[in-house]
Amino acid sequence: MPFLRMAGITKFFPGVVANQNVDFEVEEGEIHALVGENGAGKSTLMKILYGMEKPDAGQIFLQDRLVTIPNPQAAIALGIDMVHQHFELVPSLTVAENVTLGYEPRRGPFVDRQTMAARVRRLSEQFGLQVEPEARVSSLSVGVQQRVEILKLLYRDARLLILDEPSAVLTPQEVDDLFGVLRRLVAEGRTAIFITHKLREVMAICHRATVLRAGRAVGTVRVAETQPETIAQMMVGRELEMPRRQTSHAIAERPRLVVRDVHADNDRGLPALRGISFTVHAGEIVGLAGVEGNGQAELLQTLVGLRFPERGDILLDGRTITREGTRARREHGLAVIPEDRNRQGLSLPSTLSENLIATRYQAAPFSRLGLLVPGEIRRFAQRAIHAFDVRVRGPNVAVKTLSGGNAQKVVVARELAQPPTVLIAAQPTRGLDVGATQFVHNELLRLREQQTAILLISADLDELLALSDRLLVIFEGALAGELDRSQATRERLGLLMAGRAGAELHA
Amino acid sequence: MATQRTPLPYWLIAPILRGSGEVWIGVALWIAIGALVTAAIMQARHRTAWKGALLGAILGSVGGVLLLAPLWFGLVSLLDKRCPHCRKHTRPDAASCSRCDHAFAEAPRLDAFLATLTNLTRVILTIELALLAGGIILELSGKDALDTYGVLFEWGLGTPRARANSLLAATPIIFTGLGTAIAFRAGIFNVGVEGSLYMGALFAAWVGFTFTDLPALPLIALAFAVGAVAGGLWGLVPGYLKARLRVDEVVTTIMLNYVAIEFTSYMVQSGPFFVPGMANAMSKTVAEQAQLPQLVERSQLNASFILALLAVVVVIILMSRTRLGFSARMVGDNPLFARWSGIMVGRTILLVMFFSGLFGGLAGAGQVLGVHYNFTARFSRGFGFDGMTIALLGRNSPVGVLIGALLFGALRSGGTTIEVFTDVPIDLVDIVQALIIFFVAIDLNLDFLSRRRRAKTGPGAAPASAAA
Numbered sequence: 012m013p014f015l016r017m018a019g020i021t022k023f024f025p026g027v028v029a030n031q032n033v034d035f036e037v038e039e040g041e042i043h044a045l046v047g048e049n050g051a052g053k054s055t056l057m058k059i060l061y062g063m064e065k066p067d068a069g070q071i072f073l074q075d076r077l078v079t080i081p082n083p084q085a086a087i088a089l090g091i092d093m094v095h096q097h098f099e100l101v102p103s104l105t106v107a108e109n110v111t112l113g114y115e116p117r118r119g120p121f122v123d124r125q126t127m128a129a130r131v132r133r134l135s136e137q138f139g140l141q142v143e144p145e146a147r148v149s150s151l152s153v154g155v156q157q158r159v160e161i162l163k164l165l166y167r168d169a170r171l172l173i174l175d176e177p178s179a180v181l182t183p184q185e186v187d188d189l190f191g192v193l194r195r196l197v198a199e200g201r202t203a204i205f206i207t208h209k210l211r212e213v214m215a216i217c218h219r220a221t222v223l224r225a226g227r228a229v230g231t232v233r234v235a236e237t238q239p240e241t242i243a244q245m246m247v248g249r250e251l252e253m254p255r256r257q258t259s260h261a262i263a264e265r266p267r268l269v270v271r272d273v274h275a276d277n278d279r280g281l282p283a284l285r286g287i288s289f290t291v292h293a294g295e296i297v298g299l300a301g302v303e304g305n306g307q308a309e310l311l312q313t314l315v316g317l318r319f320p321e322r323g324d325i326l327l328d329g330r331t332i333t334r335e336g337t338r339a340r341r342e343h344g345l346a347v348i349p350e351d352r353n354r355q356g357l358s359l360p361s362t363l364s365e366n367l368i369a370t371r372y373q374a375a376p377f378s379r380l381g382l383l384v385p386g387e388i389r390r391f392a393q394r395a396i397h398a399f400d401v402r403v404r405g406p407n408v409a410v411k412t413l414s415g416g417n418a419q420k421v422v423v424a425r426e427l428a429q430p431p432t433v434l435i436a437a438q439p440t441r442g443l444d445v446g447a448t449q450f451v452h453n454e455l456l457r458l459r460e461q462q463t464a465i466l467l468i469s470a471d472l473d474e475l476l477a478l479s480d481r482l483l484v485i486f487e488g489a490l491a492g493e494l495d496r497s498q499a500t501r502e503r504l505g506l507l508m509a510g511r512a513g514a515e516l517h518a
Numbered sequence: 519m520a521t522q523r524t525p526l527p528y529w530l531i532a533p534i535l536r537g538s539g540e541v542w543i544g545v546a547l548w549i550a551i552g553a554l555v556t557a558a559i560m561q562a563r564h565r566t567a568w569k570g571a572l573l574g575a576i577l578g579s580v581g582g583v584l585l586l587a588p589l590w591f592g593l594v595s596l597l598d599k600r601c602p603h604c605r606k607h608t609r610p611d612a613a614s615c616s617r618c619d620h621a622f623a624e625a626p627r628l629d630a631f632l633a634t635l636t637n638l639t640r641v642i643l644t645i646e647l648a649l650l651a652g653g654i655i656l657e658l659s660g661k662d663a664l665d666t667y668g669v670l671f672e673w674g675l676g677t678p679r680a681r682a683n684s685l686l687a688a689t690p691i692i693f694t695g696l697g698t699a700i701a702f703r704a705g706i707f708n709v710g711v712e713g714s715l716y717m718g719a720l721f722a723a724w725v726g727f728t729f730t731d732l733p734a735l736p737l738i739a740l741a742f743a744v745g746a747v748a749g750g751l752w753g754l755v756p757g758y759l760k761a762r763l764r765v766d767e768v769v770t771t772i773m774l775n776y777v778a779i780e781f782t783s784y785m786v787q788s789g790p791f792f793v794p795g796m797a798n799a800m801s802k803t804v805a806e807q808a809q810l811p812q813l814v815e816r817s818q819l820n821a822s823f824i825l826a827l828l829a830v831v832v833v834i835i836l837m838s839r840t841r842l843g844f845s846a847r848m849v850g851d852n853p854l855f856a857r858w859s860g861i862m863v864g865r866t867i868l869l870v871m872f873f874s875g876l877f878g879g880l881a882g883a884g885q886v887l888g889v890h891y892n893f894t895a896r897f898s899r900g901f902g903f904d905g906m907t908i909a910l911l912g913r914n915s916p917v918g919v920l921i922g923a924l925l926f927g928a929l930r931s932g933g934t935t936i937e938v939f940t941d942v943p944i945d946l947v948d949i950v951q952a953l954i955i956f957f958v959a960i961d962l963n964l965d966f967l968s969r970r971r972r973a974k975t976g977p978g979a980a981p982a983s984a985a986a
Contacts, residue, residue: 317857338860349858358852369848369859378841385839 012075014039014202015060015091015171020069022055029055030066031226037171042193042203044213044234047223047246048444053206056223057173061093062086092169094160096176102149106142107131110163134165138195154185161192172196172203178212182302183472183505190216208246208444210239211473222246246445265293266326267464268314268433273323275313283309284320285488291433291464296455298479299468300504306488307468308350311437314466315347316340328432341370344432348422348439350468352415356422359411363403364392366410367425391428399424400450416447423454430461437468452478472501486510645925648953655949656942666942673939674932682817688927689819689888690715690881690898692826694905695912695919696833697753697877703837703914704870705850710756710771711878712902713778714749718879720782721748723886723893724791726804734807741808742825742883749879750872752778757871761864767871775902783895791893799895810888822884829877833916836873846870878902899930907955926951 013036022030030052037043058064062080107128116126131144140158178186222229222245229245268291277283291297312318316337349355376387392406401420440448482494484507492507653663694711701708722745759765785791791801810820837843845866848856912918933947
């Protein structure tokens with residue numbers, strides 16, 4: 012008897028089938044992976060289970076009992092609870108307050124703070140979560156915040172825990188800790204659904220995996236009896252290829268991007284970059300690894316010209332650009348794939364062609380004497396749509412109607428339409444499905460062949476390891492280490508990213 | 519305007535199509551309209567205020583379903599896209615068939631036509647609702663709504679002279695509406711067009727009574743130019759503060775309005791432009807050749823109206839065909855994106871604020887040279903603020919501004935006669951205008967609602983899939 016059975020779940024959205032006749036079963040006490048590309052219907056299925064969406068057809072059975080789940084409160088009452096990708100915590104409250112929020116223990120009309128703290132502490136110890144109930148959430152690292160979220164579920168006595176891409180925000184070490192917690196949970200008889208598209212994690216921790224593709228359940232496999240390639244093929248329905256580059260071609264000793272001892276403050280006026288120096292040569296991909304929030308955002312802004320360094324110099328193809336603005340830098344051959352696609356990389360209400368020319372509208376042939384040349388703009392947009400295979404009705408469609416992968420293609424098309432001297436790519440494949448990721452990777456490699464210097468800032472170690480010629484690791488605003496492609500491993504990078512520095516490396 | 523992209527208010531035409539909660543907004547809306555229209559007709563027939571209205575409302579609810587629904591069904595099937603594969607009707611703004619996912623080809627002409635139709639429907643509907651609500655208020659206060667509207671219509675549009683006066687009243691608010699719309703489109707909430715209007719008026723008057731030796735055309739051109747530049751420079755002050763020092767423009771422009779109004783008053787009350795022996799606070803009269811020619815008999819409608827129409831064309835070109843217009847739209851749509859793309863956001867804000875103020879200055883100059891022939895302290899009847907309403911109503915599109923301004927002109931010009939011929943106070947016109955703003959605001963909200971819902975549920979929408 013399965014613990015949870017979702018039968019024939021169907022959900023339509025205007026224009027798209029999100030789930031079509033999906034059957035999904037979870038056994039008690041297992042960690043069940045729900046995998047699939049972006050838009051495959053994972054989130055919709057889980058939102059239906061969590062009462063956030065109503066299915067157009069289908070039934071949910073919990074321990075063979077038919078249940079209806081009209082809202083999340085009902086789900087919680089049934090013991091189904093969810094950790095969202097973006098945490099739902101109040102930063103200014105303590106751990107205990109967050110955990111008990113809405114279900115506070117009371118003494119008369121008052122909140123019983125002592126019982127609250129004691130219960131949270133007991134739960135935390137029982138599951139080895141190592142969370143201090145009186146700590147303020149704002150002072151906790153992301154990994155600990157996630158444990159607070161899990162604690163919240165346990166406090167509400169969840170039997171079935173849904174984790175939506177829980178590892179996306181964690182360092183490799185924190186992921187290991189999370190896995191430990193999950194193992195203890197199932198040992199205690201709880202059940203977990205683990206939404207992910209990282210196969211390594213499926214292999215590492217899950218018992219079974221159900222694969223969704225284009226709204227349909229492709230199949231369920233026992234992880235121990237399955238190769239990761241099999242799951243990958245089920246996800247995409249085709250052979251998955253990690254980008255394989257030709258063994259490193261000779262990198263010309265032509266420094267294109269030189270960063271020399273750059274110091275910069277963050278928005279709060281605190282030092283965010285403390286003396287960063289590196290060089291990217293023509294035809295080279297330099298990867299920058301690091302846990303988010305260690306100065307990557309500030310470095311990116313400094314390189315683009317949206318933040319000016321307190322000290323230090325930036326040279327673009329031999330020319331000092333430290334004090335120049337974004338437009339001047341772009342006109343000298345800088346291209347940028349920003350990390351926040353929907354806010355920095357695209358203007359969603361604007362049309363495709365407007366997005367495509369936003370970095371070059373001021374120059375001929377797109378404008379002459381202050382007037383735009385619509386014909387040239389349309390031709391350029393159509394060429395770019397064709398060359399970068401953007402699936403769209405035409406250049407006058409608003410970008411907000413595009414899917415994530417297609418939208419990123421628009422960014423890539425704009426930045427690479429004229430091969431840049433230096434490309435800074437920040438999280439260029441974040442949230443993209445396998446197909447779109449491959450596309451972006453191939454474009455980066457193609458550009459590398461064309462002697463562009465590429466700085467790749469990414470949170471995805473596999474991506475960094477696959478693409479980079481050299482790897483830099485940033486930690487607390489300084490470079491914690493530099494590894495050649497041949498020396499770089501996940502473990503070494505993980506240590507450097509965690510600030511457990513170079514003693515052994517330099518040895 | 520082709521570049522003005524507004525999502526189709528699907529809730530408007532959705533009553534017949536199945537699907538989302540938007541349907542119910544549409545149903546409720548059309549039943550309400552049916553009820554009110556019938557109520558109004560009933561009332562006109564029987565003159566028994568409340569029983570008639572009640573009966574009408576009941577009949578109208580039924581009629582709204584029976585009559586309007588088939589009408590809209592026809593209209594919707596005309597607009598609907600039909601999938602060539604499975605023949606299924608799909609909402610007209612869809613990119614692909616809702617059943618078989620067949621992608622539709624882009625039809626820019628049809629899309630543009632739909633967008634225009636949509637905007638037009640929106641404007642008309644907004645006005646209609648405001649008039650209906652105003653009518654209810656009139657009835658509640660014991661006046662005859664139809665009579666009052668009759669007078670309003672008669673004196674707003676009924677005769678050639680009434681129409682001329684409506685155009686006259688529309689002239690300054692076309693300018694201020696354009697000026698405001700430019701700023702709004704760039705995401706700048708410029709409340710200061712009124713101040714620019716005063717500065718433009720003062721300096722246009724100064725040119726008009728100082729360079730009296732110049733012949734007509736150069737003098738008029740110079741007066742308009744100086745007035746426009748004065749307004750533009752006045753707009754640059756908050757523009758500079760916003761662009762360079764990140765000072766919020768709402769506060770500065772509101773405050774600078776007071777500065778402009780008081781400064782110009784001082785100039786004619788006791789300052790350099792003070793005219794001894796004049797009872798009112800006004801400057802010298804401008805030279806006779808600087809006074810704009812009138813366009814029709816027995817109305818003050820003058821050549822500045824032609825200039826206002828030209829200004830509409832200029833703004834269309836400015837916003838859709840120039841580099842400045844492009845950067846302004848990008849800054850308005852997503853300022854962060856604009857920065858990352860290398861668009862000079864600060865410079866764009868400065869230029870937009872200059873042009874925004876410039877049109878305010880033109881409004882002032884037009885009033886001085888075409889209507890008053892001098893600068894009178896506090897002469898503006900809130901033209902700058904009417905401009906904001908009109909910009910909102912017209913969705914920041916120049917043509918929308920023109921339509922809105924013509925409507926407001928008719929309301930204003932008809933409203934002034936209401937007090938003469940009925941016992942309804944002129945405040946009624948203000949109430950109707952306020953109701954229009956009210957309904958515009960509601961409309962914006964619904965728009966926001968349906969857009970958010972689409973972003974949340976649409977699997978193709980980027981933000982949703984990033985979290986998937």
